[in-house]
Structure formats: structure tokens, C-alpha cells
Amino acid sequence: MTDAIASLGRSSINALAVFGRAFVFLLRLLASLDVVVRRFGLTMVQIYSVGVRSLVIIVVAGLFVGMVLAYQAYITLVNFGAAEALGGVVALSLVRELGPVVTALLFAGRAGSALTAELGLMKTTEQLSAMEMMAVNPYRRIFAPRFVAGFVSMPLLAAIFSAVGVMGGYLVGVGLLGVDSGAYFSQMQSVTDWNEDVLSGVIKSIVFGFVVTWIAVFQGFNAQPTSEGISRATTQTVVVSSLAVLGLDFILTGLMFGAG
Amino acid sequence: MAEPAVEDSPHIVIENLRFRRGRKMIFDDLSMRIPRGQVTTVMGPSGSGKTTLLRLIGGQLRPDKGRIWVDGQEVAKLSTRRLYALRKRMGMLFQSGALLTDLTVFENVAFPLREHTDLPEDVLHTLVLLKLEAVGLRAARDMDPATLSGGMARRVALARAIALDPDLILYDEPFTGLDPITMGQIVSLIRRTNQSLGLTSVLVSHDVAEAMAISDQVVLIADGRVVDAGPPDELEARASDWSAQFLQGRPDGPVPFHYPGAAYREDLLGHEERRDD
Numbered sequence A: 001m002t003d004a005i006a007s008l009g010r011s012s013i014n015a016l017a018v019f020g021r022a023f024v025f026l027l028r029l030l031a032s033l034d035v036v037v038r039r040f041g042l043t044m045v046q047i048y049s050v051g052v053r054s055l056v057i058i059v060v061a062g063l064f065v066g067m068v069l070a071y072q073a074y075i076t077l078v079n080f081g082a083a084e085a086l087g088g089v090v091a092l093s094l095v096r097e098l099g100p101v102v103t104a105l106l107f108a109g110r111a112g113s114a115l116t117a118e119l120g121l122m123k124t125t126e127q128l129s130a131m132e133m134m135a136v137n138p139y140r141r142i143f144a145p146r147f148v149a150g151f152v153s154m155p156l157l158a159a160i161f162s163a164v165g166v167m168g169g170y171l172v173g174v175g176l177l178g179v180d181s182g183a184y185f186s187q188m189q190s191v192t193d194w195n196e197d198v199l200s201g202v203i204k205s206i207v208f209g210f211v212v213t214w215i216a217v218f219q220g221f222n223a224q225p226t227s228e229g230i231s232r233a234t235t236q237t238v239v240v241s242s243l244a245v246l247g248l249d250f251i252l253t254g255l256m257f258g259a260g
Numbered sequence B: 001m002a003e004p005a006v007e008d009s010p011h012i013v014i015e016n017l018r019f020r021r022g023r024k025m026i027f028d029d030l031s032m033r034i035p036r037g038q039v040t041t042v043m044g045p046s047g048s049g050k051t052t053l054l055r056l057i058g059g060q061l062r063p064d065k066g067r068i069w070v071d072g073q074e075v076a077k078l079s080t081r082r083l084y085a086l087r088k089r090m091g092m093l094f095q096s097g098a099l100l101t102d103l104t105v106f107e108n109v110a111f112p113l114r115e116h117t118d119l120p121e122d123v124l125h126t127l128v129l130l131k132l133e134a135v136g137l138r139a140a141r142d143m144d145p146a147t148l149s150g151g152m153a154r155r156v157a158l159a160r161a162i163a164l165d166p167d168l169i170l171y172d173e174p175f176t177g178l179d180p181i182t183m184g185q186i187v188s189l190i191r192r193t194n195q196s197l198g199l200t201s202v203l204v205s206h207d208v209a210e211a212m213a214i215s216d217q218v219v220l221i222a223d224g225r226v227v228d229a230g231p232p233d234e235l236e237a238r239a240s241d242w243s244a245q246f247l248q249g250r251p252d253g254p255v256p257f258h259y260p261g262a263a264y265r266e267d268l269l270g271h272e273e274r275r276d277d
Helices: A002-031 A034-038 A040-050 A052-079 A083-124 A127-133 A138-176 A181-191 A194-222 A227-258 B050-057 B080-088 B105-116 B121-134 B150-161 B180-197 B208-214 B232-237 B241-248 B264-276
Strands: B012-021 B024-034 B039-043 B065-070 B090-093 B168-172 B200-205 B217-222 B225-230
Touching: A002 A138, A002 A194, A034 A040, A034 A138, A040 A052, A040 A083, A040 A138, A052 A083, A052 A138, A083 A127, A083 A138, A083 A181, A083 A194, A083 A227, A127 A138, A127 B090, A138 A181, A138 A194, A194 A227, B012 B050, B024 B050, B024 B065, B024 B217, B024 B225, B039 B050, B039 B180, B039 B208, B050 B065, B050 B168, B050 B200, B080 B090, B090 B150, B105 B121, B105 B150, B121 B150, B150 B180, B180 B200, B180 B208, B200 B208, B208 B232, B208 B241, B217 B232, B217 B241, B225 B232, B225 B241, B232 B241
Parallel strands: B039 B200, B039 B217, B090 B168, B168 B200
Antiparallel strands: B012 B024, B012 B065, B217 B225
């Protein structure tokens, strides 16, 4: 019994310590952000590896999610004779929810895990240490450009996801199920509000991008310098950032739509 | 009080250094002076904190107690800016080489130059080739660090460490895990680098033969303290029991073969008794 309490206490203290380290890490990261302006090239390279290289998975996933969404929504809508509303339903679900959330989950799996593994390996092979000894600050040279790249890429990827999803919905709704093409888009335009829907989705994806990249870069920085440590850190990145995204989504949705 | 940085003053002064990691005491009241312009080797058994010592000198770790001066500056008290300025005059060779894996050999050596200077590309190119020529790897400039052998990686790392023409270079276990030919190359490179660039070299190693052959000064550490120090020949002549065991590689002596614990007999019988219960 006392053992259980002791281990509960120990793991709570450990968790708090990790959280504290993550916060200090974030502060140092934010203090190094001027490097992004001074040496934009470093960030560009990372935007390519984090953002551009995630495009394929985002486009394919967006297409399928849009197509499935159109199928499912059509089945319900047609019962009420409201099949023309399909465009609006697909667009709203994507822009408000599925775009930011699914993109963030895929982003954590594709880019987040890669970031953690890369940084963890750099730490294990003493590359970060060597950089410090060469009087090069790894926060500026390594962490900050990666952090900004994730933060910038995530909203763009979410936007692409939603756009491709709308096209997927169009393929199924108009191409297969026979919804009127004009109605699909005019419904979409009339129900989707710029501030209420599109902007709230963009805000969500910015928050998710921030959190997922923060977790990924921190986990790499904090990894135990062994092969087991890297594998644990990579898993942690995916698990923790996925849960953080889903939890934050609930909170953000509550804040944005709850009061209305 | 800062040590004055005169030409013949020691390059590195360590006074009453205490450092612990968790509960383990690594250094307890360690003091040493490392002379300028010479090769000094710190030797000691595995786990005696030799690499930790280099990290303390480089300011990557802070001592719990005691002080370390490098070039008259107290390392732990420097601001980040001044610490980085000090590190620019300090090269460090990591055991693994620690080359940046996303850059070619050429770019690895060019890295400190690109980060700290605004040299035009053609000057930089010449400088990098000079450094690579010095370690005999000019022709390997387009190779990927992952395809290099251990010895080659260490030579590239040496070229990188001397890229900014430092006046102090720290070697972390430079002889570990090398074949005899590569070992010979590294030994002669360290000696040559020291002579031609007139810099202070600090090695940590437990390879007795190479270290004794190459060093002007040897410092033996064990149990967190300096056990013996001096020029290699003097050290061999007057070695204490411990030093003799270490330098000659005897399996038993002041450092016991057995990890300390309960007596063998007691351990075995105790086990029997428990089984009877």
C-alpha cells in the first residue's frame, strides 16, 4: 500500500519535473526566435522536410476523409430530402473539425516522430554537444528553425487537407451519388462563415501546430541518449501530442462554439 | 581572484573541484594545473570521470564546488556570450567524432567557419582544404560522415576542431577502438598538431602506452582525486602501488579485482542458510 502511494508520488513528481523542463525549453526556444529572421534559410530547409514532405499523406488522407464524409452524410441527408445540403455539411465538418484535428494527428505521426528521432539521435551521437563546444547555440541553430517550421506548416497542411477533402466530397457526392454540382458549392458558400468557421479552424490548427511541434522537439531534446531512449521518446511524441490535440480540440471547440 | 593570463602561466587551473552526479561522487577535491603549449594526458580507470572533466573545462557542466580557470577566466562564472567566446578558442574532439550527419565532410569542417566568420566562399574553400590536407583526408571531402570509418571520422573531427585555429584542444579518448595503423596516425596527428600550431592539448585516455609516449605531462586520477602527476618517465620511475598497477595493467592490487561486497564465503553460506529456512 505504502509502496503504491510512494510510486504514485514519484511518478507525479517526475511528470511535474518533465513539464517544468518542457516549459523552460519553450522559453529558451522563444528567446531564440530571432534566428528565424536572421537566417531564414535554416527555417526554409526545415519547412521543406517537415511540411512539404508531409504533403502526400495529407492529400491522400484528405481525399479519403472527404469521400467517406460525403457518403455518410448523404445517407442521412437523403432521408430528409436534403441531399443538396451535402456541400455545406462536408465543408463545415472539414473546416471546423476534421481538417485541423486529423491533420494534427497525421502531422504528429509523420513529422513529429521524425523530428523527435532526428534530434534524439543528434543528442545520442553528441552532435548537439559538439555544436555547443563549437560555440554554436543548438537552440538557435537546430531547435528554433524546426519549431517554427512545424508551427508554420501545420495550418497550411490543415488548409490543404480541408480543400482536398471538399474535392473528395465532390467526387463522391456529385460524381457518384448524383447531387447537383451547383447546389454542392452554393450550399457550401451559404453555410460556411469566414469568421465563425474558417477562422476558428485556422486558430485550432495554429494551436495544434504549436503544441505538436513543441512536444516533438522537446521529446528529442529530452530523450535518454540510448537507442531505447530514442524509441521511447518517439512513441511519447505521437501518444502525448495526439492526446493533447484531442483534449485541446474539446477545449477550443467549447470556447469557440459553446457560448453561442 | 582571476589567474593572470601570462605566457608561461598554466593554461588551465583546477582548484578543489567537487562534482557529483546524483549520489555518485565523481570528483572530490581535485586540483591540477595544465601547462600551456604542452600535451597533458589525464589518465584513470573507466568511470573515473575523465570525460566529465573535459565537459567541466568546456563549461558544459558546472562544478558543485571549487573553481576552474581557462586562460585566466573562471569558466563557471562566464556569461553565455563570454563562454561562447572562450569556446571559439577551444577545440574538442569527441570520441565518436560527433560529426553532423546531415553535412558532408567538407561542410562539417566548414561548419565552425560558416557559423563564426564571414569569409568569402573561395577563402573558406581554401581553408577547409588546408585543414583536411593536414589530416590526410582532402580527397574524402565529398563523402558522407556515415560512410567513414571510425578513424577517418575522428580525423575529420580533428580537422573541424582546428578549423578556427584554437589555442586549446581537448581530446576525449582519442585512441579508443582504433586499429594499429589508425592509432599510429592519430598519435602522430596529435603530436604534429600540437607542435605546428603551438597549442595546448589535453587528452583523457586509458591507453597507457600511447598516452605515455605522446605526453609531456601525465595526471593520474582515481576516486575523484589526483593520485600522481608529472612527466611520463618520472612517473614510471617513482610510481606508487596504485599507479604501478594502473600503468602496468595488473589485474589485482590496490584496485581489487572483485567489486567490493560481502565476503565470498559469507555470500555462499548465507544463501544456503536462507534455503534451509
